[in-house]
Amino acid sequence: MAVLNGGAQHFATFRTDIVATIHRLKEQGVARVVLSTEDSYSCAVGFFAALYANCRIVIPPNNLSGMLINFVTRDCPHLSDTTYGDNPHFIKIGGAASGQFNFEELDPEKCWLEFFTSGSTGSPQKIPKTLFQIDEELVVLQKNWGEMLSAAATLGTVSHQHIYGLYFRVLWPLCAGRPFYAERFEIWEELIAQAPSRSCFVSSPAHLSRIPPFDPLSANQNPLMILSAGGPLNFKSSRNAAKIFGTYPTEIFGSTETGGIAFRQQETATTPFSPLLGMEVRIDQIGKLSVKSKYTDKRDWAETNDIAKLFEDGRFLLIGRANQFVKIEGKRISLAEIEKYLLRSDLIADAIAVVLNDERASLAAAIELTEAGWQLHEKIGPFRLNRHLRHFLNMYLESAALPRRWRFVQRLPLNSQGKRVQKEIDELFEG
DSSP, X not given: OEEETTEEEOHHHHHHHHHHHHHHHHHHTOSEEEEOOSSHHHXXXXXXXXXXXXXXXXXXXXXXHHHHTTTOOSSSOEEESSOOSSOSSEEEOOOOOSSOOOOOOOOTTTOEEEEEOOOTTSSOOEEEEEHHHHHHHHHHXXXXXXXXXXXXXXXXXXXXXXXXXXXXXXXXXXXXXXXXXXXXXXXXHHHHHHOOTTOEEEEOHHHHTTXXXXXXXXXXXXOSEEEEOSSOOOHHHHHHHHHHHSSOOXXXXXXXXXXXXXXXXXXXTTOOBEEOTTOEEEEOTTOEEEEEOTTSGGGSOEEEEEEEEEOTTSOEEEEEEGGGEEEETTEEEEHHHXXXXXXXXXXXEEEEEEEOOSTTOOEEEEEEEOHHHHHHHHHHHHHHHHHHHHHHHTTTSOGGGSOSEEEEESSOOBOTTSOBOHHHHHHHTOO
C-alpha cells in the first residue's frame, strides 16, 4: 500500500495504473524511457509498466527541466506524472486501463536500468544495472532488517530519483509488502506529523545534520529505524538523532556503482562498518577499499575511492577518500581529519575542507556555523573567528594542516543526497 496525498493506494489501483501505462508505452512503440516523477507511487507504477513494456529505463539525477533536456528525445520520451514546460515527448503515468494485460514473469537479466551519478563534479556518469542486480540487493536488505521492520511504514526525506531513495523508499517496502509514503518530506516537522508509530525513516546526512531542536519523541513515536546514505554522517549528528528519535541512524555505505556495501550504527566516533550479507571486502597496500558481490559490476572486484582500515573480523573503519589526502608543505594531510576535528567545536554545525588551486595550493575551510557560532561571529567578526578556530584546530593538528582561508555560510553547498557540489564550493573562494 502507498499513501498518496493522505489517501491509500491499494494493489488493485496500482495494477490498473500499470496496465494503463503499459498500453500507452506500447502504442508509442518506444524502447527507452526517461522515468522521473513528483511522487514515489507514480515512480513505482512507471517502473513496472516500463519493464513489462520491454523498455529500458533511464533514471536522471533529478526531475528538473534543465536536467531532463539532456535525456528526453522523441525516441526516449519522458514517462512521468507531470509534464514540464512545452514537452512533446511525454507519456503520462496511470489512469483508466483501456484493456487487459497478461503479466508474465520478467527475465531479470534482460531488464535494464540506467542510473546516473549526481554530477556534482562534472557531467553525470551513466551506471547501467539489471533488474537481477537490483533484486539481489533488495533480498539482502530484507534478510538483514525485514523481520525487525515487519509492517513498518516508510517515510523519507530523500528523492526517489537517486538509487538510494528508489531502493529504500520505494522498491524495498513495495517488495516486502510494507506501506510507503509517496510524498518526499523535506521538513522534519511535516514528516513527524505524518509518521505512524514505529516507522522507518529514510534520510541523509544533509537532513540528519539539520534536525531542529526538538524535544525527544515519546517511545511510541520513535521510529524503528532511521536510514542514512549518500555521504558520511558525522558523529555529532548521529548522537543528536539518537537523542531525539531514540535510535542511532543506520548508515549505509555504498555508491551507485557498487550498491550497498556495509552498515553501522555510529554509537562512538570509531564505530566500524560491517559488510552486508554476501559482500566481500579487501584493501590494497595503500589501504584503498575494493568490494565484490552479486550486484557489483560483472560480479567482480570493484575498486572504490575510499581509504579504510580492515579488521580481522571483516569490519572496517573508513579513514577518508583517496582524493582527500593532499600534500601541503611536503606533509601528507587528510582533509577528512581536518573536518572531523572542526566538528568537535560547538560553534560548527558542518564543515568542508578543500585545497585551493592557487600558487601555494593552500588549505581552505567552508563552515556552516551553529547558532552559538553566528553569535560569536557577530560579536568578534570573521577575522577573529578565523583565528579562534585555527587555535582550536591547533590542539589536534600541526600548523601545515590549518586552513588559511575561511568562509562562513548559512548552508554548505550540498545536493539533496547530502553530496558536495564542488563547483559551488569552489565559487565560495573566488575573488
